Amino acid sequence: MTPKLPTGAEKLVQCLEREGVEHIFGLSGGAAIPIFDALVDSPVKLVLVRHEQGATHMADGYARATGRPGVVLVTSGPGATNTVTGLLTALMDSVPMIVISGQTPSGVLGKDAFQEADVTGITYPVVKHSYLVKDVAEIPRVVREAFHIATTGRPGPVLIDIPKDLSSAPCDAPFADEVDLPGYHVPGRADPEALGRAAELLKAARRPLLYVGHGAVISDAGKAVVQLAEKLRAPIVNTLLGKGAADETHPLHLGMMGMHGTAYANKAVIHCDLIMAIGARWDDRVTGKVDEFCADAVKIHVDVDPAEFNKIIRPDVCILGDARLAIEDLIPRVEPADTEEWLARCEGWRQKYPLKYPKKGGLRAQHVLDRLHHVTRGQAVVSVDVGQHQMWAAQFCLTTSNRHWLCSGGAGTMGFGFPAAIGAKFARPESKVWAVVGDGGFQMTLAELATAAVHDIAVKVLIVNNNYLGMVRQWQELFFENRLSGVDLEGNPDFVKLAEAYGVKALRIRRPADIDRKLREAHEYDEGPCVVVAEVVKEDNVFPMIPAGAPVSDMIIDPPKHKLEKPVGST
Amino acid sequence: MAAPELSPIAPSDVHTISLYVNNKPGVLVRTALVFARRGYNIESLVVSPAARGDFSRMTITCRGDPATLEQIIKQLAKLVDVVHAIDHTGDRAYETEIALVKLQCSVDERTQILQIAEHYAAKVVDYGHESVMLRVNGSSEKLDAFIDLLRPHGLLELVRSGKVVMARGLRET
Numbered sequence: 001m002t003p004k005l006p007t008g009a010e011k012l013v014q015c016l017e018r019e020g021v022e023h024i025f026g027l028s029g030g031a032a033i034p035i036f037d038a039l040v041d042s043p044v045k046l047v048l049v050r051h052e053q054g055a056t057h058m059a060d061g062y063a064r065a066t067g068r069p070g071v072v073l074v075t076s077g078p079g080a081t082n083t084v085t086g087l088l089t090a091l092m093d094s095v096p097m098i099v100i101s102g103q104t105p106s107g108v109l110g111k112d113a114f115q116e117a118d119v120t121g122i123t124y125p126v127v128k129h130s131y132l133v134k135d136v137a138e139i140p141r142v143v144r145e146a147f148h149i150a151t152t153g154r155p156g157p158v159l160i161d162i163p164k165d166l167s168s169a170p171c172d173a174p175f176a177d178e179v180d181l182p183g184y185h186v187p188g189r190a191d192p193e194a195l196g197r198a199a200e201l202l203k204a205a206r207r208p209l210l211y212v213g214h215g216a217v218i219s220d221a222g223k224a225v226v227q228l229a230e231k232l233r234a235p236i237v238n239t240l241l242g243k244g245a246a247d248e249t250h251p252l253h254l255g256m257m258g259m260h261g262t263a264y265a266n267k268a269v270i271h272c273d274l275i276m277a278i279g280a281r282w283d284d285r286v287t288g289k290v291d292e293f294c295a296d297a298v299k300i301h302v303d304v305d306p307a308e309f310n311k312i313i314r315p316d317v318c319i320l321g322d323a324r325l326a327i328e329d330l331i332p333r334v335e336p337a338d339t340e341e342w343l344a345r346c347e348g349w350r351q352k353y354p355l356k357y358p359k360k361g362g363l364r365a366q367h368v369l370d371r372l373h374h375v376t377r378g379q380a381v382v383s384v385d386v387g388q389h390q391m392w393a394a395q396f397c398l399t400t401s402n403r404h405w406l407c408s409g410g411a412g413t414m415g416f417g418f419p420a421a422i423g424a425k426f427a428r429p430e431s432k433v434w435a436v437v438g439d440g441g442f443q444m445t446l447a448e449l450a451t452a453a454v455h456d457i458a459v460k461v462l463i464v465n466n467n468y469l470g471m472v473r474q475w476q477e478l479f480f481e482n483r484l485s486g487v488d489l490e491g492n493p494d495f496v497k498l499a500e501a502y503g504v505k506a507l508r509i510r511r512p513a514d515i516d517r518k519l520r521e522a523h524e525y526d527e528g529p530c531v532v533v534a535e536v537v538k539e540d541n542v543f544p545m546i547p548a549g550a551p552v553s554d555m556i557i558d559p560p561k562h563k564l565e566k567p568v569g570s571t
Numbered sequence: 572m573a574a575p576e577l578s579p580i581a582p583s584d585v586h587t588i589s590l591y592v593n594n595k596p597g598v599l600v601r602t603a604l605v606f607a608r609r610g611y612n613i614e615s616l617v618v619s620p621a622a623r624g625d626f627s628r629m630t631i632t633c634r635g636d637p638a639t640l641e642q643i644i645k646q647l648a649k650l651v652d653v654v655h656a657i658d659h660t661g662d663r664a665y666e667t668e669i670a671l672v673k674l675q676c677s678v679d680e681r682t683q684i685l686q687i688a689e690h691y692a693a694k695v696v697d698y699g700h701e702s703v704m705l706r707v708n709g710s711s712e713k714l715d716a717f718i719d720l721l722r723p724h725g726l727l728e729l730v731r732s733g734k735v736v737m738a739r740g741l742r743e744t
Contacts, residue, residue, distance in 0.1 A: 120597060121600070124597070124600060124601055124604055125604055125608065128651070129651040130597075132596070132597070134596075149651060181651060182593075182654045183592070183593060183650065183651050183652050183653045183654040183655075184651045305649070306645060306648075306649075307642070307645035307646055307648075307649050309645075310638070310641060310642075311642055311645075
């Protein structure tokens with residue numbers, strides 16, 4: 001008697017096992033039942049979420065914290081459309097993710113069946129690639145290709161839509177090992193000629209600056225970047241997403257650049273005579289007004305995605321390739337430059353324009369985050385949401401090692417921070433993981449408190465509560481004559497009681513004197529999730545600030561005393 | 572009354588792009604979205620199977636500033652289903668296009684139309700009591716001129732195939 005063939009769903013799960021998948025974040029539904037059924041007998045652990053958006057951010061946090069792809073499983077129709085925000089978030093920040101969606105049976109596609117949606121159609125603009133499976137025998141090849149595409153080159157999300165009749169049908173296709181993708185090219189090592197030209201330009205520079213982005217995190221280029229900086233005697237700045245690639249406490253490191261970067265990092269950007277982007281894409285939060293950005297400086301751009309070259313600025317040299325390999329190949333070609341005067345100027349700015357905040361007049365978010373950095377000794381994985389707390393965390397929670405800073409940068413997705421922290425904790429149970437969120441963003445995905453609680457996931461959630469959508473309120477105060485519109489979060493729940501309703505431990509910080517004790521208590525608590533609510537002053541602003549679309553030199557270091565012009569040319 | 576001024580578009584702003592793509596569902600949508608996202612209008616688009624049946628050829632013409640077109644071509648090349656994307660603008664690739672033109676005209680009016688058709692080597696493919704249909708092929712510029720001449724003569728319908736190109740010699744299209 002011939003052995004019984006696996007179903008498409010069983011074959012799919014076997015393929016996932018072969019790809020090394022250990023966790024799937026998902027929410028079930030009719031069209032995906034065969035796949036959920038196949039998971040019953042699999043060693044792959046299913047994490048049941050409370051909303052599909054939460055699943056995508058968990059998979060995203062899982063991927064950012066490890067470099068391994070996060071996997072999501074949802075059902076058709078609304079189940080799949082709820083992943084769109086998570087797909088965008090992953091695409092914008094180059095995060096490897098696989099989203100598997102159940103689809104209504106092949107025979108009713110396009111006939112408005114129950115919970116049918118054109119999921120591949122809806123998601124085209126937010127995926128690196130996608131598949132609508134048309135034949136059960138395609139499943140092994142599609143899964144192999146999806147993981148290959150998601151994880152190589154510039155990583156990104158890949159969606160696989162599987163009609164229910166195919167996940168139920170017998171599958172006798174063999175596993176696939178090789179991929180045949182004639183239209184997909186992963187850049188190899190950098191062109192020696194381009195490296196040589198870059199070395200020449202670096203040699204001639206007197207005020208060089210290394211500008212490090214998420215590509216350096218993804219390729220683990222941090223050590224090579226620091227070696228290059230030390231050999232050149234060049235300072236380093238990083239983007240919001242580049243945090244962690246190179247140790248931010250290194251003496252040559254000036255911290256974060258850009259809209260809310262440190263004044264000394266941005267001073268270095270203004271005055272450098274050479275800027276070298278390493279896995280960074282000249283984002284508008286970095287450049288401000290593009291025409292004036294480092295207008296007289298030589299520009300070198302290292303990127304694994306050739307479409308980034310000449311997209312925003314025209315570099316003098318483009319180096320195509322993996323950031324780590326490119327920098328490793330560049331190091332032997334460069335010579336130490338005479339930069340002592342330049343480094344002294346940078347150090348002068350660091351002394352003259354430190355980050356500062358008042359410790360009086362109520363509880364300050366900056367104070368809480370500054371202390372969080374000390375309590376965790378900079379060793380925790382910090383997953384942030386989007387808004388003022390995110391910028392303050394970026395300023396005060398210095399990141400010393402790679403994949404310890406999880407942040408939705410490109411998409412700026414509120415609701416990201418908390419579920420991403422859960423995903424990171426599943427991936428790295430030995431690490432301390434803190435989610436730093438605002439009261440606005442937290443309420444977008446707070447249902448995942450249940451997910452964290454039932455799995456005893458010991459994430460710590462610091463809610464920086466000012467009862468406002470604070471970043472927008474800040475803009476309205478500074479640029480719109482304080483005409484507040486759509487920012488007052490009156491009706492916020494008592495977050496301590498809310499957490500307790502989920503059976504989650506919760507603490508509250510009301511006074512500066514409570515900060516260290518409460519943070520330490522949460523940090524030490526490892527039995528399950530712990531929520532810490534910091535009731536901070538309502539109206540505080542993030543500085544330094546470069547108004548959107550303005551040149552970096554328009555940076556506002558201290559709270560302005562006069563009325564500001566409305567930002568132009570950028571959001 | 573002055574004639575409405577045409578916006579001056581330099582010939583260099585008209586681009587002809589050829590794509591070699593996987594012959595799979597969804598490829599056309601992915602390609603079109605690269606243009607649509609940037610608010611770019613595709614002027615013409617021709618898709619047909621390539622010499623190898625699992626691949627297709629696309630010829631796209633569009634207008635735009637060179638920097639945006641460079642970005643569009645890179646984004647097209649980045650699509651997993653696009654094997655390559657080549658801008659043939661200005662590289663003297665062989666180009667051609669077919670147009671079908673239907674004119675409403677009485678028997679008396681035909682002499683002049685047929686003279687124009689003869690000059691452009693157009694073929695009469697349908698000859699009725701009140702209409703004629705002409706087929707013409709050649710460069711898009713030639714077709715433009717031909718159609719302009721026919722416009723005063725009762726132009727009823729116009730169908731153009733869109734431009735197709737092939738690189739000369741052993742160069743890849």
